[in-house]
Amino acid sequence: xxxxxxxxxxxxxxxxxxxxxxxxxxxxxxxxxxxxxxxxxxxxxxxxxxxxxxxxxxxxxxxxxxxxxxxxxxxxxxxxxxxxxxxxxxxxxxxxxxxxxxxxxxxxxxxxxxxxxxxxxxxxxxxxxxxxxxxxxxxxxxxxxxxxxxxxxxxxxxxxxxxxxxxxxxxxxxxxxxxxxxxxxxxxxxxxxxxxxxxxxxxxxxxxxxxxxxxxxxxxxxxxxxxxxxxxxxxxxxxxxxxxxxxxxxxxxxxxxxxxxxxxxxxxxxxxxxxxxxxxxxxxxxxxxxxxxxxxxxxxxxxxxxxxxxxxxxxxxxxxxxxxxxxxxxxxxxxxxxxxxxxxxxxxxxxxxxxxxxxxxxxxxxxxxxxxxxxxxxx
Numbered sequence: 001x002x003x004x005x006x007x008x009x010x011x012x013x014x015x016x017x018x019x020x021x022x023x024x025x026x027x028x029x030x031x032x033x034x035x036x037x038x039x040x041x042x043x044x045x046x047x048x049x050x051x052x053x054x055x056x057x058x059x060x061x062x063x064x065x066x067x068x069x070x071x072x073x074x075x076x077x078x079x080x081x082x083x084x085x086x087x088x089x090x091x092x093x094x095x096x097x098x099x100x101x102x103x104x105x106x107x108x109x110x111x112x113x114x115x116x117x118x119x120x121x122x123x124x125x126x127x128x129x130x131x132x133x134x135x136x137x138x139x140x141x142x143x144x145x146x147x148x149x150x151x152x153x154x155x156x157x158x159x160x161x162x163x164x165x166x167x168x169x170x171x172x173x174x175x176x177x178x179x180x181x182x183x184x185x186x187x188x189x190x191x192x193x194x195x196x197x198x199x200x201x202x203x204x205x206x207x208x209x210x211x212x213x214x215x216x217x218x219x220x221x222x223x224x225x226x227x228x229x230x231x232x233x234x235x236x237x238x239x240x241x242x243x244x245x246x247x248x249x250x251x252x253x254x255x256x257x258x259x260x261x262x263x264x265x266x267x268x269x270x271x272x273x274x275x276x277x278x279x280x281x282x283x284x285x286x287x288x289x290x291x292x293x294x295x296x297x298x299x300x301x302x303x304x305x306x307x308x309x310x311x312x313x314x315x316x317x318x319x320x321x322x323x324x325x326x327x328x329x330x331x332x333x334x335x336x337x338x339x340x341x342x343x344x345x346x347x348x349x350x351x352x353x354x355x356x357x358x359x360x361x362x363x364x365x366x367x368x369x370x371x372x373x374x375x376x377x378x379x
Contacts, residue, residue, distance in 0.1 A: 044257070044349035044356070069199035069355060071362030080377070083205050086178045087187060087379035093171055094191035102305035105192040106268035107164035111149065112189025113262070114158055115182070116368045118214035118234040119144035121251050143214035143234060144372045147181035151213035157235045182207035186369040193365070196268075198307030199358040201365050206374030222247040238331045242340035245333060254364065260346040261360035262368070266334055267311030268304065312351035 098104050120142050150169075153162050165185075172184040183205050190201040215234055222231040224243035231240065231248045240248065249259035315338050318330060337343045350357035366378070 044345060069358040069362070071199050071201045071359065071366065080375075082178075083375060083377075084379050086175060087183075087205060090171070090175065090179060090184065090187050091191045091194075093174075094188050095195040098192050098195035102196050104164070104167070105196045105305060105307070106265075107160065108168070108188045108192040109265050109268060111161050111164045111168065112145075112185050112369060113265070114152075114161060114235060115147065115149040115185050116145035116371075117236070117252065118148065118152075119252055119371060120215070120218055120234060121253065141371075142219075145182050145186050145207055145369045146210040146214070146372055147185060147207070148210035148212070148214040149185065150181065151210070152216075155216060155235075157233070157237075180207050180209045182209050182372070186373075189369070190365065193307050193361075196305055196307045199362045201362045202378035203366055204370045204373030204375045204378050207372050208374075218251075222251060236333065238333055240333055240336070242336040242343055245336055245343075253367065256343060257346050257360055258364040258367065260337060260343055261350065261357060261364050263334070263337060264309065264311045264350065264357060264361060266331075267314070268307070309350050309354040309357045312347045312357070315347050316351055 094108070098108070149158065149161065150165060152158055153165070168184050168188050169181065171188075172179055172181060175184075186203055186207065190203055194200050217232055218234060222244075223229060224247055226241060226243065228239055228241040229243040229247065231237075231244055231251075236245070236248050245259065246256070249262075252259075254262070315330075315334060318335055318338055337347050350360070370378075
């Protein structure tokens with residue numbers, strides 16, 4: 001998609017959009033999935049002093065917000081109203097549907113992360129050869145938020161994303177050439193967060209869609225102190241330890257505070273259960289069986305479709321008798337955040353101050369999805 005497409009006529013959008021919205025609202029079944037070396041950061045400030053970037057009234061508990069935290073809303077007066085119009089209309093479409101069915105939020109946020117997190121920095125190979133004139137090509141950044149997820153659905157990490165992707169594509173068709181798939185996915189993730197009580201996150205636009213899959217494996221594996229610290233893939237694996245998380249998110253440019261904030265989304269959505277699974281699937285648990293599982297269970301039961309800080313509050317109780325069977329479903333990387341003292345301080349911080357979490361998440365999300373965008377303003 002060339003940048004000039006942003007200036008295409010919008011006159012045909014309203015009619016085509018409405019029909020796609022009607023078809024898309026029931027098209028998605030909710031599925032959800034379950035970080036240089038150690039980055040030393042100053043300790044978080046006391047929660048009582050935290051001030052959101054821009055805010056009206058907002059609470060610091062797990063309860064749904066009554067106000068709004070806004071992360072870098074655009075204040076452009078550059079006359080580029082068509083981009084703003086498209087972004088606003090698409091946001092409204094997503095929010096209308098997600099507010100009617102909040103279970104869509106988790107898969108849309110996960111889709112945005114999986115499309116964007118394949119970014120690999122310019123680190124490349126650690127050795128060069130003067131006989132290879134193309135060595136510098138390996139040093140260039142690759143991947144990132146570019147819509148390549150549409151070619152990567154066969155990877156195990158992306159199981160369950162075909163339906164949210166189809167959902168976004170259906171709505172995007174109503175915008176003709178005015179909106180790339182990459183922009184639509186990034187906007188959908190931000191809009192879903194806001195629709196279920198999270199911050200308003202303005203993002204840049206103008207991403208160009210990829211024509212092939214991003215690499216599944218890093219050009220050079222990252223390794224720290226243990227076997228569980230080895231990072232080989234462009235998407236994080238559930239078995240990574242805390243050093244592995246630092247390595248993975250570090251190569252993406254995230255600090256500890258930022259990647260712990262991004263992990264807060266693990267409390268959203270649902271996971272596959274074997275309950276009600278057909279006998280044929282129990283004998284041979286195929287990808288189709290997992291995609292079409294009849295019973296889906298929430299990761300965090302008490303706020304499964306609400307964007308809040310309850311994930312961090314539950315994490316602090318992960319080995320406590322206060323948690324009953326079925327309340328939560330943690331994966332190893334979740335527990336890493338509380339058994340590592342350097343990461344746990346951010347879990348403590350976000351568990352006590354929801355506004356601080358909203359601000360940190362919004363800024364981390366912008367960093368995640370804006371690296372391939374071409375506009376200067378955010379919408």
